[in-house]
Amino acid sequence: MNVEPPVRVEDKLYYNRYLVDIGHPHVKVRAHTTPSPQLLALLKACPARCYELNDDGQVEITVDGCIECGTCRVIAEPTGDIEWSHPRGGYGVQFKFG
Amino acid sequence: MIEERFDAIVVGAGMAGNAAALTMAKRGMKVLQLERGEYPGSKNVQGAILYADMMEKLVPEFREEAPLERHLIEQRFWMMDDRSHVGMHYRSDDFNEERPNRYTIIRAQFDKWFSSKVREAGATLLCETTVTELVRDERERIVGVRTDRRDGEIHADVVVLAEGVNGLLGTRAGLRARPSPDNVALAVKEMHFLPRETIEARFNLKGDEGVVIEAAGTISRGMTGMGFIYANKECISLGMGCLVADFQRTGQTPYGLLDQFKSHPSVAPLIAGSEVKEYSAHLIPEGGYKSIPQLYGEGWVVVGDAAQLNNAIHREGSNLAMTSGRIAAEAIGLVKSRGEPMSATNLSIYKKMLDDSFVIKDLKKYKDMPPLMHTQSQNFFLTYPQLISKAMQNFVRVDGTPKVEKEKATLKSFVKARSWTGLFGDACRFARAWR
Numbered sequence: 001m002n003v004e005p006p007v008r009v010e011d012k013l014y015y016n017r018y019l020v021d022i023g024h025p026h027v028k029v030r031a032h033t034t035p036s037p038q039l040l041a042l043l044k045a046c047p048a049r050c051y052e053l054n055d056d057g058q059v060e061i062t063v064d065g066c067i068e069c070g071t072c073r074v075i076a077e078p079t080g081d082i083e084w085s086h087p088r089g090g091y092g093v094q095f096k097f098g
Numbered sequence: 099m100i101e102e103r104f105d106a107i108v109v110g111a112g113m114a115g116n117a118a119a120l121t122m123a124k125r126g127m128k129v130l131q132l133e134r135g136e137y138p139g140s141k142n143v144q145g146a147i148l149y150a151d152m153m154e155k156l157v158p159e160f161r162e163e164a165p166l167e168r169h170l171i172e173q174r175f176w177m178m179d180d181r182s183h184v185g186m187h188y189r190s191d192d193f194n195e196e197r198p199n200r201y202t203i204i205r206a207q208f209d210k211w212f213s214s215k216v217r218e219a220g221a222t223l224l225c226e227t228t229v230t231e232l233v234r235d236e237r238e239r240i241v242g243v244r245t246d247r248r249d250g251e252i253h254a255d256v257v258v259l260a261e262g263v264n265g266l267l268g269t270r271a272g273l274r275a276r277p278s279p280d281n282v283a284l285a286v287k288e289m290h291f292l293p294r295e296t297i298e299a300r301f302n303l304k305g306d307e308g309v310v311i312e313a314a315g316t317i318s319r320g321m322t323g324m325g326f327i328y329a330n331k332e333c334i335s336l337g338m339g340c341l342v343a344d345f346q347r348t349g350q351t352p353y354g355l356l357d358q359f360k361s362h363p364s365v366a367p368l369i370a371g372s373e374v375k376e377y378s379a380h381l382i383p384e385g386g387y388k389s390i391p392q393l394y395g396e397g398w399v400v401v402g403d404a405a406q407l408n409n410a411i412h413r414e415g416s417n418l419a420m421t422s423g424r425i426a427a428e429a430i431g432l433v434k435s436r437g438e439p440m441s442a443t444n445l446s447i448y449k450k451m452l453d454d455s456f457v458i459k460d461l462k463k464y465k466d467m468p469p470l471m472h473t474q475s476q477n478f479f480l481t482y483p484q485l486i487s488k489a490m491q492n493f494v495r496v497d498g499t500p501k502v503e504k505e506k507a508t509l510k511s512f513v514k515a516r517s518w519t520g521l522f523g524d525a526c527r528f529a530r531a532w533r
Contacts, residue, residue: 016377075346086134095143097378
């Protein structure tokens, strides 16, 4: 069941306008050797697919495409797996329609 | 530190924040509003439907000025299985009235306009400013905010937290809990552009008439969730939302769900040939009455989504946001006019006024619905839609089977899937929660 058609999230994010705050990521993943179930859930739950597994099996984040929904904060901040702040004023996604 | 002192600081320029700032500015209070986006609206995401009654209370002449899309004359509810939908439609020419009741809007554009009214009323707006912290005095009262600007500490008599569902300030300061995965939904949305004549032909509309489709069923794959399709003038807002806890539990992807909804045979023809211009995501408070936090304290109040004020059953949120923002501002105005301090005791009048409004009354009415929907999601979002679709097909398909046998088969399929006790229990539970 549940055969998912391949969806390219990058193609969706391409429509959006961002002001990336280079060098100041607003979400950080705590260093770990083995990811917690909460961190692993983010690989699928993040609507912008910001979270990916690296070659060593750890979860990494690239915030450039983040649409600032807060889903990862709700799932993985309570366990201390991630640190979540808003981007600095004026940075991040700028919705034209919203 | 900024030396200037304000009567009130409003954090956020969404519906709740704008309603609060406008109401206080109109009363002659010295209001500072802080918004982290480039312009008001740039961080705000909603379907979106605007409720005229609540807007009129804030800006009576909004129909002449605001960027509105279409006034709604039709509401469609679809219960979907993989290849079909069973629908209930309500369409009425009564909604083609002089002062229509509901409109579709595009939030980034609407909020920009709404904010212009707030500034006209005399409030000061500072954009591109993220509030990082609430400032307390030695008696633990909130006396202002700290921002990410240089010398970013600003003082005021009261802080209105209109920071949205994902607001960090209130949770960091321990004024309320962080939303939990089972009381917020994640919705993803795309904006599909088409020529307006195409939209009007596909949705059976003329002029500025509009329609809303809300859909539930197998599209959420057994999770608590819904799809929506809103007709704007020259685009269609199309999205899908499910409880965050369900995403976490099932490993379904939000974009996978959205694309599957788009390709459903009932949906695909509506958006065929469209050009997508934006992809957004947002959390929606779903916990209802039982998840409303403490609404006021020493030097602060919380309004809108930040206070979980959302009616998940009626899909109403922005009107609760506007109304709570306005009522909080009126309460603050009352305390100020008496020359009293913004203490928790004095600000408790905000909660009393809100309790007397439709905001809390409606949420109270449905206080048991969220837990029911969240724990029985397999039945309400998967099993029943499939059964009802099969029953409808059985009812309309003419194949020589006697009707008595058809009805027996339908009944049997329901009993097999849920058992007599299950069916009876579901009906009772639903009726009790709705009451």
